[in-house]
Amino acid sequence: MSEWTIYGARTVYSSPWVELDLVDLQPPGQARYEHHLIKLAPVAATVLHNDRGEVLLMWRHRFATDTWNWEIPSGIVEDGETLSEAAAREVLEETGYQVAATALEPLAYNQPIGGMCNAEHTVFLARDPVRVADPVDTHEADRIEWFPLTAVQQMIDDRQIVAGVAVTGLLQLLARR
Structure with a gap:
């Protein structure tokens, strides 16, 4: 072809x-x-993983699908930013946790709707983030909580985690354990 x-x-x-x-x-x-x-625009996202084997998730509503679900911090890469800089910025803005852009590990890349959209999602892994402030983007999540990584597969199966970038990143982390 x-x-x-x-x-x-x-x-x-x-x-x-x-x-x-x-x-x-x-x-x-x-x-x-x-x-x-x-x-x-490209999207950068981050799975935050701590030394207790937990991942940080944000409970939020998506109006387009009228869906409540747990997500990972993510957002559009702004002009002049690298993917890792955007990922670190989004983590701080949405969760109040700080991660160094240079310490982020590439975790996953996908093109979620390749047949009709140029969207590109890059997911990073951040280990042991540090809470430094309250989230600036308070409209991003109703709650922010740590969950055992061992609970993630069931949360995906139960449709508690449905956002493509979150599912991609979390499944990739599970596969690499």
């Missing part, structure tokens, strides 16, 4: 967070047509 031919694209909508394009393309051996493409 060969690559699809792209003849051009036009932006239908654009904001600082998302862009929607219609791409004029042709799959091999198929008719030419317009396909939608959602463009998003």
Whole structure:
């Protein structure tokens, strides 16, 4: 199978967070047509793991799916930031824990909706973070709690953890134990 031919694209909508394009393309051996493409900034996320074998999770509501679930700190990489700098910033803003960007270990990378979106999620591992302040982004979570890593698989099975970036990072940590 060969690559699809792209003849051009036009932006239908654009904001600082998302862009929607219609791409004029042709799959091999198929008719030419317009396909939608959602463009998003890269996301950096972090699994925080302590010396007691626990992970830090944030209980939050997602309006788009009307879902409550446990998540890991994550957010959009801002202009001029490296992935690890963004991950460390998001941890501090969302949880009040501090981690050094240089101490973060790459844990997982995925493209969650590759057929229609350029989204890229990079997940890091932070060991033994230090609580230095209250979270700045208080709208990010109703509660922040430590859970035994041994409980995570059941939480995923019970749909208590459903966010793709969290599931990816936590399952990767479980696989590496």
